[in-house]
Amino acid sequence: NAGVTQTPKFRVLKTGQSMTLLCAQDMNHEYMYWYRQDPGMGLRLIHYSVGEGTTAKGEVPDGYNVSRLKKQNFLLGLESAAPSQTSVYFCAISPLIAGARETQYFGPGTRLLVL
Amino acid sequence: GENVEQHPSTLSVQEGDSAVIKCTYSDSASNYFPWYKQELGKRPQLIIDIRSNVGEKKDQRIAVTLNKTAKHFSLHITETQPEDSAVYFCAATLSGGYQKVTFGIGTKLQVIP
Numbered sequence: 001n002a003g004v005t006q007t008p009k010f011r012v013l014k015t016g017q018s019m020t021l022l023c024a025q026d027m028n029h030e031y032m033y034w035y036r037q038d039p040g041m042g043l044r045l046i047h048y049s050v051g052e053g054t055t056a057k058g059e060v061p062d063g064y065n066v067s068r069l070k071k072q073n074f075l076l077g078l079e080s081a082a083p084s085q086t087s088v089y090f091c092a093i094s095p096l097i098a099g100a101r102e103t104q105y106f107g108p109g110t111r112l113l114v115l
Numbered sequence: 116g117e118n119v120e121q122h123p124s125t126l127s128v129q130e131g132d133s134a135v136i137k138c139t140y141s142d143s144a145s146n147y148f149p150w151y152k153q154e155l156g157k158r159p160q161l162i163i164d165i166r167s168n169v170g171e172k173k174d175q176r177i178a179v180t181l182n183k184t185a186k187h188f189s190l191h192i193t194e195t196q197p198e199d200s201a202v203y204f205c206a207a208t209l210s211g212g213y214q215k216v217t218f219g220i221g222t223k224l225q226v227i228p
Contacts, residue, residue: 040124040220041220042121042204042218042219042220042221043159043204043218044218045215045216090158090159102147102149102164102208102216103149103161103164104149104161104216105161106158106159106160107158108157108158109158
């Protein structure tokens with residue numbers, strides 16, 4: 001039972017390149033989230049999903065796209081990377097059950113450097 | 116939308132002393148307040164939480180208090196130890212079909228041996 005995993009752990013991109021970050025979970029949770037973490041700014045929500053086949057925008061969605069074709073996977077895409085997207089990206093999950101869905105479980109993070 | 120302010124941004128205490136981190140929130144409808152601990156290079160992990168129908172909650176050396184009228188909540192760590200050194204995030208959550216969580220900017224706690 002790995003919980004929440006993220007691939008890759010670290011990546012260096014050149015401006016304009018594209019990439020996809022993968023979040024995978026084996027806890028069968030409905031909700032999945034992508035955050036970015038920057039110094040002095042805490043955790044900011046990029047996109048989220050409340051179930052397979054559904055996605056929605058969060059606080060800072062510009063420059064990112066997401067897909068959730070399978071319940072256990074949530075993909076974050078950068079079509080044309082910019083230096084401003086240099087950050088640590090965290091995936092999080094939470095269950096559907098009322099009273100428990102507020103608690104989010106985080107993945108280990110992906111460190112992205114855009115040159 | 117919800118706004119969560121957290122202070123101080125950095126805090127240094129001597130081992131064995133207490134540490135207090137304070138957060139305020141803006142949306143009176145928020146009803147769930149978790150605290151996350153993030154060690155260097157690691158993921159945030161939930162350490163304690165409190166719901167709006169409770170004023171205080173304790174778990175060994177950590178406690179959280181909530182003042183709904185003033186819209187602020189605090190994390191208290193007693194008898195601090197070096198392993199308490201980390202960044203602590205507060206958050207406020209508006210319950211509903213989707214759990215919108217707004218995080219504070221974090222407090223870097225350093226416990227000096």
